[in-house]
Amino acid sequence: MNKIKKSIEMHAFNEDVFLNRITMQADREGLTSQRPLGGRSMKKVLGLFALSFALVLGLWVGLNQFSPVDKSLITSIVAIDINPSFEVSVNALDNVVKIEAVNGDAEVVEVDDLIGMKVEDAVALIIQRSGEAGFIDIEDLEEDFVIVTSISLQDRDQDHDRIQDRIQDQIKDNEYLQSLNIVSIKATQREKFEAEGKNIPIGLYVINGYVLQEDGSYMKAGEFFSNPENREAVKNRVQITEENELKLRERIEKALGKLEAKGEDATEYRQRLENAGMEEMLQIQAEIKVESKQAEDAGNDDSGNPDAGNPDVGSGEGVENTENRGNSDTAPKANDNAGGKGN
Amino acid sequence: MNKHSDFETIYRATFNTLSKHVYFKVAKLSDAEDIVQEVYMDYYRYIQAQNKEVENVQAYLIQIANNKLSHYYKDKASLVSIEDDGNIFDQSEDPLQLEHTVLDKATLDQIFSEIMNLSEVDQHIMFGYYRFGLNYRELSEKLDMPESTIKSRAQKIIESLREKFR
Numbered sequence: 001m002n003k004i005k006k007s008i009e010m011h012a013f014n015e016d017v018f019l020n021r022i023t024m025q026a027d028r029e030g031l032t033s034q035r036p037l038g039g040r041s042m043k044k045v046l047g048l049f050a051l052s053f054a055l056v057l058g059l060w061v062g063l064n065q066f067s068p069v070d071k072s073l074i075t076s077i078v079a080i081d082i083n084p085s086f087e088v089s090v091n092a093l094d095n096v097v098k099i100e101a102v103n104g105d106a107e108v109v110e111v112d113d114l115i116g117m118k119v120e121d122a123v124a125l126i127i128q129r130s131g132e133a134g135f136i137d138i139e140d141l142e143e144d145f146v147i148v149t150s151i152s153l154q155d156r157d158q159d160h161d162r163i164q165d166r167i168q169d170q171i172k173d174n175e176y177l178q179s180l181n182i183v184s185i186k187a188t189q190r191e192k193f194e195a196e197g198k199n200i201p202i203g204l205y206v207i208n209g210y211v212l213q214e215d216g217s218y219m220k221a222g223e224f225f226s227n228p229e230n231r232e233a234v235k236n237r238v239q240i241t242e243e244n245e246l247k248l249r250e251r252i253e254k255a256l257g258k259l260e261a262k263g264e265d266a267t268e269y270r271q272r273l274e275n276a277g278m279e280e281m282l283q284i285q286a287e288i289k290v291e292s293k294q295a296e297d298a299g300n301d302d303s304g305n306p307d308a309g310n311p312d313v314g315s316g317e318g319v320e321n322t323e324n325r326g327n328s329d330t331a332p333k334a335n336d337n338a339g340g341k342g343n
Numbered sequence: 344m345n346k347h348s349d350f351e352t353i354y355r356a357t358f359n360t361l362s363k364h365v366y367f368k369v370a371k372l373s374d375a376e377d378i379v380q381e382v383y384m385d386y387y388r389y390i391q392a393q394n395k396e397v398e399n400v401q402a403y404l405i406q407i408a409n410n411k412l413s414h415y416y417k418d419k420a421s422l423v424s425i426e427d428d429g430n431i432f433d434q435s436e437d438p439l440q441l442e443h444t445v446l447d448k449a450t451l452d453q454i455f456s457e458i459m460n461l462s463e464v465d466q467h468i469m470f471g472y473y474r475f476g477l478n479y480r481e482l483s484e485k486l487d488m489p490e491s492t493i494k495s496r497a498q499k500i501i502e503s504l505r506e507k508f509r
Contacts, residue, residue, distance in 0.1 A: 003446045004446065004458075004469070005473040006451055007451040007454040008455065008458065008469060009474060010451055011451075012372055013358075013359075013470075015354075015358050018358070018379070018383070022380065022384060022387065025384055026387055031387060031388060032391075074413070074414060089413075153410050190402070193402070193406045193409070
């Protein structure tokens with residue numbers, strides 16, 4: 001054998017050397033049984049080191065009791081999918097260690113000052129700043145969905161629960177977040193890995209796992225959740241904090257004001273709105289949207305535009321193939337000019 | 344078969360693939376070896392202490408490695424990319440395939456020590472070729488460098504080793 005090859009195989013990534021190291025470490029941690037990992041010769045080696053490791057182990061355990069939490073160690077990731085999409089890395093104290101802009105749109109949102117914050121505060125600010133940058137419009141008649149996916153890097157349910165509880169408490173205290181539909185999802189490391197492989201935001205990947213798309217495309221969150229059957233299908237994985245009723249009512253009121261300003265009669269809508277619950281308000285919102293579009297098209301016709309199109313129906317947009325993770329939408333975009341800070 | 348021999352079986356079946364995956368994503372050999380050892384320790388703890396089984400072990404190990412690599416990238420520099428120096432490689436012979444009699448005088452430790460004095464990119468060429476069995480085309484893909492650059496650098500590495508042990 002070539003001598004260089006022999007030298008490298010002996011010194012670099014030597015399987016047997018690694019196995020010995022792992023065996024010894026496992027012994028130190030008390031993970032192994034009496035039988036060693038590597039065969040008969042290992043018995044003698046382990047026997048020789050047993051006494052000294054007992055002493056070392058005692059010292060190690062003693063020292064570890066006083067060792068602080070490693071604040072730079074990432075224990076969980078919170079993925080926020082609006083469009084834009086972010087990944088917030090969090091330590092065991094639920095403080096933000098790192099924030100990654102997952103797609104191009106996310107890069108316009110300032111997040112550097114959020115490092116070190118509690119995760120729920122950072123999540124709230126990221127969503128708010130995305131709204132300020134034009135990616136969410138709470139004034140329009142489209143339901144806005146934000147998917148917040150938690151991934152525990154140690155696959156521990158308590159990490160998920162703790163982080164999701166923090167975020168839910170934040171929503172209750174945050175007026176802006178109450179104008180949105182926040183979808184909370186728990187995902188596994190494996191699902192994150194698979195979503196990355198397919199270049200799809202993790203939140204969309206998880207929910208679309210429940211919906212069979214014949215052409216392999218992925219649905220937007222708005223369209224997905226507008227179907228009650230889909231909501232039922234994911235209820236064990238997903239918690240939806242729906243837009244606050246009061247906020248929805250305010251939005252409809254503003255839309256009716258705009259209709260009336262154009263000379264349209266909104267009396268019937270106002271009467272229905274008076275005693276409407278959440279479901280009825282969503283229906284009223286959908287109808288106002290249709291009427292607004294018709295009024296707009298009528299205005300275009302009057303000015304001689306031959307291309308007046310059909311009105312939109314419902315709150316979701318059509319199925320879109322989101323092959324490029326960087327361009328996938330989770331919520332219908334508020335306006336076509338979204339993309340700059342402070343629009 | 345008990346859990347220890349289960350672990351060893353899985354370890355030996357996945358070690359090369361995992362090591363190669365990690366090594367070409369970090370700058371230093373020692374960092375890569377640390378990460379690989381940590382991955383196997385994490386896996387060992389998972390199946391032993393938590394008494395769990397993993398369906399696709401290789402994918403799981405790669406996942407763990409990718410998580411550790413994310414943490415690594417936060418602190419460490421990535422491999423420096425090298426511009427093609429335009430040298431034309433003599434295709435009549437592959438320098439890394441030849442037996443170099445001048446190295447007969449050197450011990451294996453000495454040879455390895457000299458390899459560790461090479462630049463990180465050159466180390467990746469040597470370890471990729473000799474330890475992981477990659478050819479020049481594969482090395483070119485892993486290191487994102489033209490194949491001609493890989494070959495000319497390999498030639499220079501061998502010349503430097505010859506010079507050292509002449």
